[in-house]
Amino acid sequence: MSPRVTTPSEDFLRGVWQENPVLVQLLGLCPALAVTNTVANSLAMGIATFFVLTGSSLLVSLLKSWIPREVRISAYILIIATFVTMADMILAAVVPEIHKALGAFIALIVVNCMILGRQEAFASKRPVGRALLDAVGTGAGFILALLMIGTVREVLGYGSFLGVPLFGETFEPWIIMILPPGGFFTLGLLLLAFAAWEERKVERVHPRHWPHGVTVTVETGGDAHG
């Protein structure tokens, strides 16, 4: 099974949309749902994760020839944990209010399956430049997903965006959106919406004109929305 050679832009774009870590691969859901009740928090968590992902991918790719295969997972986890601890301390020192809002979930970046997954699947096997592109793409995809969820939750749950009120005094906020069920509903409905959209795309490209009684299942390319 030799993977076909991918172009740099493919390595980058793949993480942003087609293999979006949250919306397609369903990784890193804990932070994606827990801190997305406001857009500011979503952005902060996304950036912190981005920092950890790119830093550790860079380091893993640089050091890949020195890390013995048997202890590679432990080594990756050590590297990731170091970056996360750094991010935690830096956030606490520079933006203490946001650090308090994100709370324990900053530390939980270390168990974000997405990061370890990228090291194992990509950074440990590719040159530094590609690993960096992959990390940046995946990180950007993560931020994008978090922003999507966060926007829905803040607009409906607080009636504001980044703290700026959008609707007038008469708007009754949908409190449920900033509570835990709201997180589940938002992501769930987003995924259902994507699945429905994919289904339509398939229908348009391969319209089903088959004789009565014959069912055809169509494989949708490489991605897996639903």
Added chain:
Amino acid sequence: MSTRLPTVEGSPEGPENDGPSTFEAPARTASPRLVATLALAGALAGLVLVAVHQWTQPRILEHQARVLQEAVTEVLGGPESTHTYFRVEGAWTARPPADADTASADRVYIGFDATGAPIGVALAAGEPGFQDIIRIIFGYDPGAGVVLGMKVLESRETPGLGDKIEKDSTFVAEFRGVTTPLIGVKAGRARGDDAEVHLITGATISSRAIIDIINHRLEARGEEVRALWRSGIAPPPTVPADPGGER
């Protein structure tokens, strides 16, 4: 339907694998080399973290001290200076011995006015509310037996309902000048007692939690604080230190 389970050890095959390593390695690295590599990595990681820690700790502590100072000032009604008193071996002191374990010691913050007379004692406490633990700080005048003010430090109460304990300024103002022990009353049931605090409609449990926190805290330490107050406290002679960083 595809549910991509995150691969951790990199092996979807699971049980067919034998031993902790997940692929057949063509040549095994010698154990000492493995240990040495991990040890080296650990040491380097430690060094980096120590460096970042040195750089960030002062700012973090300074911010924590500032937040605490603001809270104490707010609940005591604007004292000129404040000092932290630690409870070491049953006695309250502003200057604990060097070997005392101040990190886990109970503490109160005493505020003094410009003439050096004490104006009140601020105590922090926390107890479970409706959703989770609520942490508050409140000012107390042991001489008059009166609460001077209350501020919520941490709460996870329901937004829009329970979080009124912080957001409803009328409720917060109820705590100024109320006699201890506090009595919570629902709207319309007040009898005009000095010790009454009106509970927030729709958030009675969260409101009652605050009242309970204050009452319980004073039950536990009230006697000692009153004794300390009666013994006559003056600000410690040296340059006022910031109230100890809350950990």
Added chain:
Amino acid sequence: MGELIWIFVSAMLVNNFTLVLFLGLCPFLGVSAKVGTAVRMGGANLFVLVITSLTASFLNAWVLPHAPYLRLISFIVVIASLVQIVEMAIRKLSPTLFRELGIFLPLITTNCAILGLAIFQTNRGYGALEGLSFALGAGAGLTLALILMASIRERVELSDVPAVARNMGLVLVLAGTLSLAFMGFAGLFTT
């Protein structure tokens, strides 16, 4: 004692690890298709949670006061080793169980619930006994959420759900309704 009970009930119901705190979602979504597997996963999680809690209490009390910035690294190293040991023990003691759990055991390592427990326990300053109560409640809550979700999903599997909705989106919406139901536990054990 009352406080220990509150910690247990809070971790299991009021602040359920999965449905309120959003921890342990990977196994929750991945393993909850069948009640049998859900029960076993819950049990494995409970076991690892209890051991993690005890170890975290020990580390917090004796080792980490000297180097607080190494907390995260030491926690994760301990958890990873624990899971490795549990995996080897299960393989020896019950190969059937091992075959059923398969990949999910290593998943416990990167399970936010385990590390989350260690971190929450530290932040709240729990001692060994409180930590134990916390871990038992958390494990019970995780198992409860898993079993509930698995029961629902087994029925959904047999229901007339449109093909476009037969995916994780539906599972998440179902989780949302469960979470909504669990909101009803707030205020339990208060005056």
